[in-house]
Amino acid sequence: xxxxxxxxxxxxxxxxxxxxxxxxxxxxxxxxxxxxxxxxxxxxxxxxxxxxxxxxxxxxxxxxxxxxxxxxxxxxxxxxxxxxxxxxxxxxxxxxxxxxxxxxxxxxxxxxxxxxxxxxxxxxxxxxxxxxxxxxxxxxxxxxxxxxxxxxxxxxxxxxxxxxxxxxxxxxxxxxxxxxxxxxxxxxxxxxxxxxxxxxxxxxxxxxxxxxxxxxxxxxxxxxxxxxxxxxxxxxxxxxxxxxxxxxxxxxxxxxxxxxxxxxxxxxxxxxxxxxxxxxxxxx
Numbered sequence: 001x002x003x004x005x006x007x008x009x010x011x012x013x014x015x016x017x018x019x020x021x022x023x024x025x026x027x028x029x030x031x032x033x034x035x036x037x038x039x040x041x042x043x044x045x046x047x048x049x050x051x052x053x054x055x056x057x058x059x060x061x062x063x064x065x066x067x068x069x070x071x072x073x074x075x076x077x078x079x080x081x082x083x084x085x086x087x088x089x090x091x092x093x094x095x096x097x098x099x100x101x102x103x104x105x106x107x108x109x110x111x112x113x114x115x116x117x118x119x120x121x122x123x124x125x126x127x128x129x130x131x132x133x134x135x136x137x138x139x140x141x142x143x144x145x146x147x148x149x150x151x152x153x154x155x156x157x158x159x160x161x162x163x164x165x166x167x168x169x170x171x172x173x174x175x176x177x178x179x180x181x182x183x184x185x186x187x188x189x190x191x192x193x194x195x196x197x198x199x200x201x202x203x204x205x206x207x208x209x210x211x212x213x214x215x216x217x218x219x220x221x222x223x224x225x226x227x228x229x230x231x232x233x234x235x236x237x238x239x240x241x242x243x244x245x246x247x248x249x250x251x252x253x254x255x256x257x258x259x260x261x262x263x264x265x266x267x268x269x270x271x272x273x274x275x276x277x278x279x280x281x282x283x284x
Contacts, residue, residue: 069101073118078223093147094223109142113219124151127219133175135159135185137219138204151220152205156188162196173208184208 065074068081075081078091081098096115097104103115105127113127125148129137139159143149162182165172176183184196185207192198206212 068096068098068103072098072101072103073115075103075118076120079118091147107141107143107146110137110140113137123222125221125223127221129219131175134219135173135176135204135208138202139176139200143221147223148221149224150203150205151222154203154205156201156203157185157207158188158190158192158201159199160184160186160192160196161199162193164195166193166196171208171210 065076066081066084067074075096078094079096080094081103082095084098095105097106097112104112105115105125106112112130114130116126116128118125159176160166160183162184163180165182166184170184170186173183173185183199185204187207188201
């Protein structure tokens with residue numbers, strides 16, 4: 001078997017013991033040098049590149065966006081569309097629904113809300129109520145068991161159910177009222193009128209106003225993640241790159257040391273050979 005074929009077989013087959021024996025028995029310094037390069041690539045470069053590729057694939061997959069319909073928001077970590085086969089991670093409570101090209105999120109305390117947009121930079125998800133009654137959402141939505149809370153500053157308001165209409169400045173909530181009863185949102189510090197009873201006091205972003213359009217203002221929520229999963233993801237990626245750099249740096253140091261050793265050995269051998277040749281010339 002020729003030298004070239006021997007090297008190729010070492011590169012292509014897991015016959016490392018035979019390769020090492022061939023290396024030790026070889027008298028060619030050039031061949032030894034080639035084997036040093038081969039061992040360096042095999043031990044250090046290939047595992048490092050494989051490690052880097054796996055880290056990049058995981059990071060890319062995690063933040064690869066998908067959509068529900070052409071007009072839907074970009075969806076990626078920490079969100080995920082339920083039922084779709086995605087190579088992405090998601091967190092509990094961040095599962096979205098896709099039906100008829102409409103993106104929604106389900107809250108057990110209320111039902112489905114339409115997802116209008118998601119801002120990952122500000123952690124802001126903009127929702128719309130399909131029933132177009134945001135104060136019905138405020139009255140019933142319980143976020144305590146979810147990773148979400150309101151994006152706006154909250155204030156306590158009391159929902160009043162009144163048997164008769166109240167005069168101004170009280171403003172009736174039309175989508176919660178009917179002919180036989182009238183619903184209002186008032187500051188919780190105000191006394192309850194005699195014809196009314198307090199239904200519920202909740203912390204909400206704003207009281208009802210005819211000048212605030214539910215379809216435009218809607219609902220804006222923000223989210224939290226324990227120990228901030230964002231930080232974990234970033235730190236994991238940074239740690240992976242740091243480890244990779246340390247491995248490469250250590251590998252280069254080992255390679256340089258091996259090369260210096262080979263060069264110094266070659267110089268000593270060459271000097272000894274020259275010295276022997278000089279002695280032979282002197283004796284002749």
